[in-house]
Amino acid sequence: MKLEFDTDRELDIIAIGRACIDLNAVEYNRPMEETMTFKKYVGGSPANIAIGTSKLGLKAGFIGKLADDQHGRFIEQYMTGVGVDTSHMVVDKEGHKTGLTFTEIKSPEECSILMYRDEVADLYLDASEVSEEYIKKAKILLVSGTALAKSPSREAVLKAVQLAKKNDVQVFFELDYRGYTWASPEETSIYYTLVAQNADVVIGTRDEFDVMENIENGNNDETVNALFQHSPKLIVIKHGVEGSYAYAKSGDVFRGNAYLTKVLKTFGAGDSYASAFLYALLNGKDIETALKYGSASAAIVVSKHSSSEAMPTVKEIEQLIAEREAVTNQ
Numbered sequence: 001m002k003l004e005f006d007t008d009r010e011l012d013i014i015a016i017g018r019a020c021i022d023l024n025a026v027e028y029n030r031p032m033e034e035t036m037t038f039k040k041y042v043g044g045s046p047a048n049i050a051i052g053t054s055k056l057g058l059k060a061g062f063i064g065k066l067a068d069d070q071h072g073r074f075i076e077q078y079m080t081g082v083g084v085d086t087s088h089m090v091v092d093k094e095g096h097k098t099g100l101t102f103t104e105i106k107s108p109e110e111c112s113i114l115m116y117r118d119e120v121a122d123l124y125l126d127a128s129e130v131s132e133e134y135i136k137k138a139k140i141l142l143v144s145g146t147a148l149a150k151s152p153s154r155e156a157v158l159k160a161v162q163l164a165k166k167n168d169v170q171v172f173f174e175l176d177y178r179g180y181t182w183a184s185p186e187e188t189s190i191y192y193t194l195v196a197q198n199a200d201v202v203i204g205t206r207d208e209f210d211v212m213e214n215i216e217n218g219n220n221d222e223t224v225n226a227l228f229q230h231s232p233k234l235i236v237i238k239h240g241v242e243g244s245y246a247y248a249k250s251g252d253v254f255r256g257n258a259y260l261t262k263v264l265k266t267f268g269a270g271d272s273y274a275s276a277f278l279y280a281l282l283n284g285k286d287i288e289t290a291l292k293y294g295s296a297s298a299a300i301v302v303s304k305h306s307s308s309e310a311m312p313t314v315k316e317i318e319q320l321i322a323e324r325e326a327v328t329n330q
């Protein structure tokens with residue numbers, strides 16, 4: 001099964017949401033309390049996906065709000081440098097700051113993030129800063145769930161979704177749940193459900209779908225059956241190193257296996273997976289193949305230090321898939 005896209009568009013994907021800074025522990029395999037040095041990268045799930053898809057040769061754009069400071073300028077320069085169209089990244093004029101994420105790498109299995117996101121510029125994106133002319137240039141609008149956490153960013157995203165639907169831009173919703181910015185589980189569930197029901201494709205971890213449904217230990221079949229009553233035609237549910245499942249509205253279910261690797265840290269897996277999954281779908285690959293691209297891309301990123309800078313090339317992804325298939329076929 002393949003997804004069809006309008007080929008007559010200037011951009012492949014526009015991501016909307018946060019572009020921030022990751023500060024990744026340089027001395028890893030120790031707790032944050034003992035970590036003295038951090039390396040700076042661009043971060044924020046939708047920014048990572050825009051960077052990842054751009055490195056794979058897609059034409060990616062971004063809608064977001066940056067702080068009017070050195071960090072904001074670093075993000076804009078980095079994203080432009082890797083080929084992302086930053087023409088719709090607006091600069092905040094009210095003194096809001098860049099979101100920071102410190103990452104703790106205690107061991108390859110035990111990683112966590114510590115977010116500083118009070119009064120961050122990205123959540124001040126205003127609906128008036130979302131342009132229909134820009135959105136209609138894209139094949140895909142990629143929405144990050146965290147951008148729904150607070151107004152005015154929430155309304156900006158809802159407007160972007162409305163404009164995408166009006167202009168036949170496919171809406172991909174990455175649940176991307178970061179508890180820190182949300183007021184309550186009920187509020188998250190309401191906005192996640194609203195956007196998921198209006199999306200064409202929904203991607204998230206099992207835990208994130210539980211957040212959407214405001215339940216514990218949810219069941220994939222029940223989740224997808226409920227969403228298939230609405231707009232979605234494809235739903236991807238990720239289970240970490242256990243792999244992922246893609247459910248199509250037709251009833252087909254595809255399994256994506258993780259590629260085991262020497263893991264340095266686990267964060268960045270989801271964003272690299274989404275980038276390569278999108279790349280493969282946009283390049284006419286079937287869903288089974290797209291799952292392999294996503295898993296291979298994630299395996300490469302979890303073996304490296306960053307999320308954004310470590311995003312692989314198509315050649316690296318295809319090489320990893322070919323190597324693993326050669327071993328399996330022996």
Ligand SMILES: Nc1ncnc2c1ncn2[C@@H]1O[C@H](COP(=O)(O)OP(=O)(O)OP(=O)(O)O)[C@@H](O)[C@H]1O
Pocket residue numbers: 205238239240241242243244257258259260261263266267268269270271273294295296298299302
């Ligand atoms: N330890 C691992 N080794 C190899 N591949 C992995 C590992 N963890 C995750 N992956 C791959 O990445 C995909 C997405 O991972 P996961 O379900 O952890 O997403 P996520 O929670 O959104 O990621 P993140 O930690 O970046 O938020 C998995 O389906 C799998 O293919």
Ligand SMILES: O=C(O)C[C@@H](O)[C@H](O)C(=O)CO
Pocket residue numbers: 020022042043044045046048101113267268269270271306307308
């Ligand atoms: O999404 C974030 O804001 C932080 C990311 O940039 C970080 O690299 C990560 O956790 C990716 O999963």
